[in-house]
Amino acid sequence: MTTAPGTTPTSTSPSPPAYGDKIVAVETAGAEPIPDAERHGGPRQLLWTWASPNIEFATVYIGVISVLFFGLSFWQAAAALLLGTALGALTQGILSLDGPRFGVPQMAIGRLAFGFRGNALPAGVNALVAGVGWFAVNSVSAAFALNTLTGLRPLPSLLVVVAAEIVIGFIGHNFVHTFERYAFPVLAVVFLVAGVWTFGEADLSAAGGGGGIGGFLLAFSSAWGYAAGWNPNASDYSRYLPRTANRFRTVLYPALGMFLSVSVVALTGAASATIAAPADATPTAAFTGHLPSWLGHLVLVAIILGAISANALNIYSSSMSITSIGLRLPRWLGRSTLVVLTGLAGTAAAWSSLSDAGHAYEAFLLVIAYWIGPWLGVVLTERWRSRRAPGADLAGRLGNPGFSNWPGFAALLAGIAVSVPLFSNQEQYAGWAARHWPSLGDVTCLVGFVVSAVVYATTCRVFAARRTV
Numbered sequence: 001m002t003t004a005p006g007t008t009p010t011s012t013s014p015s016p017p018a019y020g021d022k023i024v025a026v027e028t029a030g031a032e033p034i035p036d037a038e039r040h041g042g043p044r045q046l047l048w049t050w051a052s053p054n055i056e057f058a059t060v061y062i063g064v065i066s067v068l069f070f071g072l073s074f075w076q077a078a079a080a081l082l083l084g085t086a087l088g089a090l091t092q093g094i095l096s097l098d099g100p101r102f103g104v105p106q107m108a109i110g111r112l113a114f115g116f117r118g119n120a121l122p123a124g125v126n127a128l129v130a131g132v133g134w135f136a137v138n139s140v141s142a143a144f145a146l147n148t149l150t151g152l153r154p155l156p157s158l159l160v161v162v163a164a165e166i167v168i169g170f171i172g173h174n175f176v177h178t179f180e181r182y183a184f185p186v187l188a189v190v191f192l193v194a195g196v197w198t199f200g201e202a203d204l205s206a207a208g209g210g211g212g213i214g215g216f217l218l219a220f221s222s223a224w225g226y227a228a229g230w231n232p233n234a235s236d237y238s239r240y241l242p243r244t245a246n247r248f249r250t251v252l253y254p255a256l257g258m259f260l261s262v263s264v265v266a267l268t269g270a271a272s273a274t275i276a277a278p279a280d281a282t283p284t285a286a287f288t289g290h291l292p293s294w295l296g297h298l299v300l301v302a303i304i305l306g307a308i309s310a311n312a313l314n315i316y317s318s319s320m321s322i323t324s325i326g327l328r329l330p331r332w333l334g335r336s337t338l339v340v341l342t343g344l345a346g347t348a349a350a351w352s353s354l355s356d357a358g359h360a361y362e363a364f365l366l367v368i369a370y371w372i373g374p375w376l377g378v379v380l381t382e383r384w385r386s387r388r389a390p391g392a393d394l395a396g397r398l399g400n401p402g403f404s405n406w407p408g409f410a411a412l413l414a415g416i417a418v419s420v421p422l423f424s425n426q427e428q429y430a431g432w433a434a435r436h437w438p439s440l441g442d443v444t445c446l447v448g449f450v451v452s453a454v455v456y457a458t459t460c461r462v463f464a465a466r467r468t469v
Helices: 045-054 057-068 074-096 098-102 120-150 154-171 173-201 212-228 231-237 247-272 283-288 293-324 335-352 354-385 391-398 406-423 432-436 444-463
Strands: none
Touching: 045 173, 045 231, 045 247, 045 293, 057 074, 057 120, 057 212, 057 247, 057 283, 057 293, 074 098, 074 212, 074 231, 074 247, 074 354, 098 231, 098 391, 120 154, 120 231, 120 283, 120 293, 120 335, 120 354, 120 406, 154 173, 154 293, 154 335, 154 354, 173 231, 173 247, 173 293, 212 247, 212 354, 212 444, 231 293, 231 354, 247 283, 283 293, 293 335, 335 354, 354 406, 354 444, 406 432, 406 444
16 A cells, blocks of 8 residues: 555544454455554563464574584583574564554565665565575474374475465464464473473583584574564564554563573573484484473474464565565455465475475575674664654655665665675585684674664765655
């Protein structure tokens, strides 16, 4: 939906809500602002909405790779994981504030930082990352769990899982929140019991594999990339909250839900990596191998449920990102149809990675932060710069196709252009700085964040960018 320049793209109509708080109803809203009559709920629902998706095997594997692949001891890994998760969770809470304020998805709010047309690039990237990348990663872990639990072959297991994920995302916002609410206690209890058992079997005093500072930075980047990977979706799940929603709680609940869930599950994964597992075991079988059969089976069920919880959000937010690009889509190609299409693409990606899930996930975790760092640098800097701007003016820019902000787009590209070629550290490509100083590990995300923030702030100050409202 677009609005005339200078107007606020919101509605205060007293007409009864068509969607409101209905749970089993297909949501029709796209990137347009949610009218006041449709607003409902409270900040507390963001606690389980951001906790449930992270109580899953993808989170476990962050801890596993920190010990097995990055050569850290458990305690070194714990420090890196907690620090990275804390930073990603903090920004998740801050960005959630924009939902009640503007009533639009997070990637639509990115128009303030990048302009209406410039925002198409990060919105498109997030659609691919969430709806294809993360969807594939989580679906694969759930497929392996279902395979281990039932003996069903990996491909049929994958198809069963993705069908459930697509259905939840298809129905929409309220059903997603409700699903996460009821999944949360089940996931929390099972993983806490498994965590206690795992820590009892683990050798927490085992020496690391010589990861050093480089390994620490790799683990930090993985944790931060995982947590901050949710940041571009933050307001997707707070935009239906009333404008009067308590600001402190709107920050607290998503940050707390994310930090506690990721920290506990990732640390459990790091501890499990100190326990010997069969060389030919699948990732999920290796994690549950030391558990008694009854608990191992419960954990496998929880892994499946957790992956579905995560991908319900991923596929929903992917469709929100596509609608935020600003394209004039035909009526039939609405949010629900986009969920199905992105789900099919994610399923194809998951199928292709079934044979080497471990290394594919390691690379994905690092690459995901490559664009998140620069994107966050610009978005948070713009948030600080416009903190005193009238809300009506900012809302008017969101719906104005003529609004441009070239310094934001240029700063995003500058952050990527400097950080990736110089500092990336992948199996297929290592940047110039990473080759000359291997002890740096992979600090691409941090460098990208700083470069983009500095370039954007400096450019805005020097050129005093003119904005069309």
